[in-house]
Amino acid sequence: MLHLDMDAFFASVEQLTRPTLRGRPVLVGGLGGRGVVAGASYEARAYGARSAMPMHQARRMVGAGAVVLPPRGGLYSMLSKTVFDALRTRMPVLEMISMDEAFGEPQELAGADAEAVRVFAEELRALIRDRTGLVASIGAGSGKQIAKIASGLAKPDGVRVVTPAEQRGLFEALPVRKLWGIGPVADEKLRRLGIETIGGLAATSSTEIVSVLGATLGPSLHRLAQGIDDRPVAERADAKQVSAETTFAADLMTLDQLRAAVERTGAAAHARLLGDGRAARTVVLKLKKSDMSIVTRSATLPYATADLQTLVATAQRQVIDPLELGPVRLVGVSLGDSPPFGRARCSPTWTRVM
Template identity: 60%
Template sequence: MSSPDRPGAAAARWVLHLDMDAFFASVEQLTRPTLADRPVLVGGAGPRGVVAGASYQARVFGARSAMPMGQARRRCPHATVLPPRFGLYKAISEEVMGVLAEFSPVLEPVSVDEAFIEPPGLAGAAPEAVQDFGARLRAAVRERTGLPASVGAGSGKQIAKIASELAKPDGLRVVPHADQQAVLDPLPVRSLWGIGPVSGEALRRIGIETIGQLAAMDGREVTGVLGSAMGTELHRLARGIDDRPVAPRGAAKQISAETTFDTDLTAMSAVHAAVESICVAVHRRLVADGRAARTVTVKARTGDFVTHTRSETTPFPSRDLSTLVAVARRLADTAVGEGGVRLLGVSVSGFGDEPPLALFDAVPSAQGWRAAPAGSGGGEPAGSDPVAAVPIVGRPDTEGRGHVSAPVAVEAAAGVPAADLPVHREQAADRPWRAGDDVDHPDHGHGWVQGAGHGRVTVRFETALTGPGRTCTFDAADPQLSRADPLRSWRPAG
């Protein structure tokens, strides 16, 4: 009988999982070389801020993604805290996905910093050939982006994902088919996809704490504890059986954005202004996707954590920003209850691939929805400045499942490809300098703000290509200082 690990064996399926190590923080350390070996926290710095990404140097002190920023800073008080730069993360993510596509025509992005591939050329290959393939893949990602990546390989998506976790940081782990149960059995049962706190606790109560113990259970007992569908699937995964295909993800079923405010909003004028800013973020992604939406939903959470949602569906799809803002404001009027508003969110769904063929968009009126010429006032809400939009802060899918606080957190629906991560937009050019801002100076080049206040701003001039740079302090109103594209910290112009 042939071994499944021998070259040519048809049973030897190989799936690889690539995960960019501490992606957000690693990008900051790469493009700001002074921070290369220092603890870095990426996320909102306000009182309700949440960590979007933590470097390995910060994790040593117990800081981690999805943790309240205040708690993370108490655990690691000497960490550098930086706001996310999602335009930069998106550009690097696209580069990584491009490398993966060159290595395999079968690619499944999971989030902005991880993906599965199943190279047809590895079918039936020996573990040594997979090891060589994985090493070349990691080297190509580092050469193209400058960043480390961990890669795991195994007989299916589950074992490949676990292998990449075991390889971190910056490593490669190939699990031969014959050895996979020996690798799985001692791991905590929570290592399996689909087992969260509730199901994990249910298993713990009956004495099941490892994958091996779960695999040894009778299937009927497993389904009795976890349910028929979930129990059957998890029992198969625990025994190393995973025939789920690697396939491209479908398009997002909704596009949404939300923000958690540092202080509760108590005036409807402030609520309306916030809704408009959030709509700008949603609209930008809607237009970038080339789609139109019929349904608008507003979510409002009060200071006592009570959440209200309201939805409205239009007669036909639209991607007109003024329409979106008008509907969202009206929904907010009914969604906001008594007391201050802690969080607001807007989402759109019910997509059509194209705007309506007629040169009309639906707009709200006192009599309900009516058709209006698309050029008669669509595009931007009254008084808005499309250039001076709030920055978009994306949801850290793998860096921790939480939301980034302030100013706007854009949530990708489950299954959104990495390329759908929204592009970062800077705030108005006349706002005060803040730590982490990208700066350009005609003499010193590209830099980033290390600190600002009392009319002064301190900038460290460095990029991914320069190595650690020197700092200079300027008058905050110095006309030679200008806001710069974050991409230039990774790949300077010229």
Template identity: 60%
Template sequence: MTDPADLEDRSGRWVLHLDMDAFFAAAEQLTRPTLRERPVLVGGLGPRAVVAGASYQARVFGARSAMPMGQARRLCPHAVVVPPRGAVYRALSEDVMAVLADAAPVVEPVSLDEAFLEPPALAGASVAEVVGFATALRTAVLARTGLPGSVGAGSGKQVAKIASDLAKPDGLRVVGPAEERAVLAPLPVRSLWGVGPVAQAALGKVGVATIGELAAMDLREVTGLLGGAVGGELHRLARGIDERPVAPRGAAKQVSAETTFDADLTTMSAVHDAVARMAEAAHRRLVESGRAARTVSVKIRSADFTTASRSETAAVASTDLTTLTAVAQRLARGAVPEGGVRLIGVSLAGLSDAAPPTLFPALVEPVEPVAPQATAEQPHVAAERPWRAGDDVRHAAHGHGWVQGAGHGRVTVRFETRSTGPGRAVTLAADDPDLLRADPLDSLR
């Protein structure tokens, strides 16, 4: 006879969500072993640079992704700052997705470092069986990539995503049907997909702050507050009803970001700042997809809900944050209405599948090349840019390494890769003929 308790421990459907832990920073610590267990910030040092990734050792000081780099460095002054290396992250992401593809016939990537899967082998499985499957999955990802990832599992994509957040870092959380409501109920409503600042504020006005409080509301009241489609969907998610399929994602035609302000913006400087923030958010999604954009569009909604849009298309696709932001700000100046601005959105379209040469190129301070003096024996040519911290290099005698610092005609290199363990630092002449630029992917060896 089947134990009734065992039936409560089973779900007809199990969705898993894998989220790699502090992916960009962890990739740097993996390929540059000296950085393991040290606070690491990934990003540039320019005045408008933002943090692309922060290790958990840096997060304990309050640093986090998407934070201005200056603020993060003030919070964690002893952190090591390295520029992003998109080629390394994409290679590791491909390895992660290959492991997931072996575990399930359909994988839905969300970004470079997270994805959903719904393994047919888990249909009708018990919590214990799901724990065993997910444990093996995490082990396989670690063995293939050398990186930890957290896995959440539940009856749908929403619960699986929440479960993986609860599992971080480097953990596993399976939310069975018997405990689903108890897990969801105390969480803030912002934990649900589709609840942004505006929806949160609307719910807050009627005293609803948690998922459990939202689930307990009458459906008519929710749809009256948030609209029929959005309100109905959020009410279902709050009650653990999530029938959205796990499906491969087609290539997006555009990436965008927008926000509605609690108080209308009334100055152009405030509009420019808001446009810059939206451009940065859209830019992060652009580079995560490994593509570049030709078209920049700006949407401005006034206090009386009048919406104006402007767009501009360039001849060549770009991933340069400074360029894309400047275009968006110029378009915004022509769209700002009289009175206040209620909403601003920035979208990037005309996407090219050609991967950009670097990730977040505008987050690294540009260095102008220095041209040597021309002579009769040697024609005038532009010299390579100077060495900078984070550059991948190789040396005939020392092998592969990365630049820790440079200046005054000298360069200090830490010679190490993923497989070497912490390497030794060597200071060389900046013009050492045996010191050459290297492929970042060589650090994965």
């Protein structure tokens, strides 16, 4: 199993297409007071900046030398397509996780030794570099989990092959947070039990894991920690939902302000719906309050439609007056259950900052 991850993709694209940025700390993301980092170059990461960090914090870490740029979604999508079209000439079946990472399971590597896998991975990296000028890291292992961990260990600009013989020793030492599916909350719960490594999780009884992580998540994570991962690579179906979000520099305090925001954000989601050649039945309104709590409300129409007025009106019916709900800092509108009615294509959703 291979996991390919483009290195610092958004920032690398900016440095590739704007040569004067090479070697400089680049931050891609929202430029407003509440903007979030979508991508950081390795030069910026050296200062502690990272994706999903508030932009003001990242800029403070990097200092006056930071180059802050808004995302260019169309360019990223184009280069992503070039990368994965090239990869499909060697691996026809790819499971794309996002526009910059995917799993592959090439048939020609069945039964191959570690050196043959390494050579194949290097050929893929050379193919990407030749077609786009971009750099990728690749991890290889017996399943998706270990391949993803291996690609993280390969960064930046490398290949890491983890053999079955190495896997147990690697898991014994790795922090449990490295396990796909373990977030801050689960990590804290496990630490209270004294479980800090993947090996420690594997050695804990399944009964105890279920009591801490629940009957749904617990058993699957326990199996992954034990190196049991038989999930196949499968092409993902076309997205069945499009959405748009807007984060505001100042909280929305009145009903009129909120309705105007829903109107604009709904129109942005509708534009993506039409661009994907889809209709929608389900409309979801997402409101993030100033205390960071999130309220979502949804409504399902009796029929699918691509009519802007109908869809935005449905979103407006889900609105809660900020005087009742509290100040609102983010508005999102999602249009779902949307089977293609024409040529479908997938495009990323960007969060705008206002």
